[in-house]
Amino acid sequence: MTETSVGDGEPAVAGCWCCGAEVADDERVALGGHPEVVVCLRCAKWLGRRAQRLLDERAALSLTAAVRRRVFDSRETIISHGLQRRPVIGRVLRWLDRRLP
Numbered sequence: 001m002t003e004t005s006v007g008d009g010e011p012a013v014a015g016c017w018c019c020g021a022e023v024a025d026d027e028r029v030a031l032g033g034h035p036e037v038v039v040c041l042r043c044a045k046w047l048g049r050r051a052q053r054l055l056d057e058r059a060a061l062s063l064t065a066a067v068r069r070r071v072f073d074s075r076e077t078i079i080s081h082g083l084q085r086r087p088v089i090g091r092v093l094r095w096l097d098r099r100l101p
Helices: 041-058 063-081 087-099
Strands: 013-015 022-024 028-031 034-040
Touching: 028 041, 034 041, 041 063
Parallel strands: none
Antiparallel strands: 013 022, 028 034
16 A cells, blocks of 8 residues: 655545555545555445345345345346446446445
8 A cells, every 4th residue: 555645734645455546535444453454435335235245145035135136136247248338328327336235
């Protein structure tokens, strides 16, 4: 991780440990026991989704877990076919992605 102080009152910038993007202090999350490990908000959301999926796979079958599994499976199918890159449908899919679990 590279951390740079940019000046008086400006946030320091560090690289995300997941995607490598340079992010400011207010746009990153540090791991509790390891404050030197930071991820950007986008990667933190992705990690949260992955963690929820693992928890759903281990938990007893419930209606909410079943719905989340469908959402995760649909998301993977869409990405594997590259539909999120299409002009019209891509915008709709990205809008939905920001609002779904």
